[in-house]
Amino acid sequence: MVCALGAAVCFGTATVLQAMAARAAGTGGGGEAALFLRAVRQWRYLAGLALDGLGFLFQVAALRSVPIYAVGAALASSLAVTAVVAARLLRVRLSGSEWGAVAVVCAGLAMLGVASGTEGDRSGPAWLGYAMLTVAVAVLLIGLGGGLLPERARALLLGLGAGFGFGVVEVAVRLIDSLAPSDLVADPAVYALLLGGGAAFLSLTSALQRGSVTTATAGLVIGETIGPALVGVVWLGDRTREGLAWLAVLGFLVGVAGALALARFGEAPQEPAPADPGISPGSSRRTGA
Known part of the structure; x- marks a missing residue:
C-alpha cells in the first residue's frame, strides 16, 4: 500500500511540474512539435517524466503485493496530490469543498489500508x-x-x-x-x-x-x-481481511467519490490570464473550474 501511495504522489506531482514547464514553453512560436521541444528542455518537464517512471515502478510493486482494488483507488488519489501541489506551486486557490474532497480521499485510503489483505x-x-x-x-x-x-x-x-x-x-x-x-x-x-x-x-x-x-x-x-x-x-x-469486506467497499467508494470531486485537476489548472483593462474583474473566472 505504501508503494501504491508512492505512485500516486509521483503521478500527481509530475502533472503539476509538466504543466509548469508547458506553460513556460508556450511563450514562443511554432506548432505542437516546437512546444514539446521547448518543454522537454526544461528541468521541470524532465523531472515530471522521471517521476512518471518512478511512479510506474511503484505501481508495479504495489500490484504484485496488494489487491487491485486498493491500488486503483490509491492511483485515483493522485488527483488529490495534484490539487495540493497545485495550490502550493501554481497558487491555485482551493475551495473549502475541494479541501474537503482531499480529506475524503485520505479517509477512503485509510479505510482501504486497514481492510485490504494480500494480493x-x-x-x-x-x-x-x-x-x-x-x-x-x-x-x-x-x-x-x-x-x-x-x-x-x-x-x-x-x-x-x-x-x-x-x-x-x-x-x-x-x-x-x-x-x-x-x-x-x-x-x-x-x-x-x-x-x-x-x-x-x-x-x-x-x-x-x-x-x-x-x-x-x-x-x-x-x-x-x-x-x-x-x-x-x-x-x-483478491480478498479483504477477515470480517472487513464492508470497510474495504466503503473505503473504495469514499476514495473514488473524493477523486471524482477533484476531477478538474485531471489537467493541472493554469493561472488566469492577466485581466483586460476593459473587462470588469467580476466577469473573470478560474481556469479549469
Whole structure:
C-alpha cells in the first residue's frame, strides 16, 4: 500500500511540474512539435517524466503485493496530490469543498489500508490475458476514432476508454508470471500491457483536446478503478481481511467519490490570464473550474 501511495504522489506531482514547464514553453512560436521541444528542455518537464517512471515502478510493486482494488483507488488519489501541489506551486486557490474532497480521499485510503489483505493467489483463467488484449484493441480503436464519437458524450467515452486502458495495465501486471524472454514473447498479457498503456494515453490526450477536462477525468477514474477491481475479486482471488469486506467497499467508494470531486485537476489548472483593462474583474473566472 505504501508503494501504491508512492505512485500516486509521483503521478500527481509530475502533472503539476509538466504543466509548469508547458506553460513556460508556450511563450514562443511554432506548432505542437516546437512546444514539446521547448518543454522537454526544461528541468521541470524532465523531472515530471522521471517521476512518471518512478511512479510506474511503484505501481508495479504495489500490484504484485496488494489487491487491485486498493491500488486503483490509491492511483485515483493522485488527483488529490495534484490539487495540493497545485495550490502550493501554481497558487491555485482551493475551495473549502475541494479541501474537503482531499480529506475524503485520505479517509477512503485509510479505510482501504486497514481492510485490504494480500494480493489474490489465483492466476486467473487462461482466456483472461486474451480478454485484456481485446479490451486494449477496443480502447485503441476508440482513441483513433475519437473525432467520430457523438460530441456530447465524446469526452466521457474517451475518458472511460483511457480508464479501461490503464485498467488493462493493472490487470496485465498481475497476469505476467515469468520474466523469461521466451515466456514474455508468448504471453498475451505482455501485449495487453503495452497496447493498453499506449491506447490509454492516446484516448486521454484526445479526450482532453476534444471536451471537458472534468468529464474526461471523471470517466478515467471510473474506468481505471471499478473494472479492474471486479476482475481482481472475481478471477484473481483478491480478498479483504477477515470480517472487513464492508470497510474495504466503503473505503473504495469514499476514495473514488473524493477523486471524482477533484476531477478538474485531471489537467493541472493554469493561472488566469492577466485581466483586460476593459473587462470588469467580476466577469473573470478560474481556469479549469
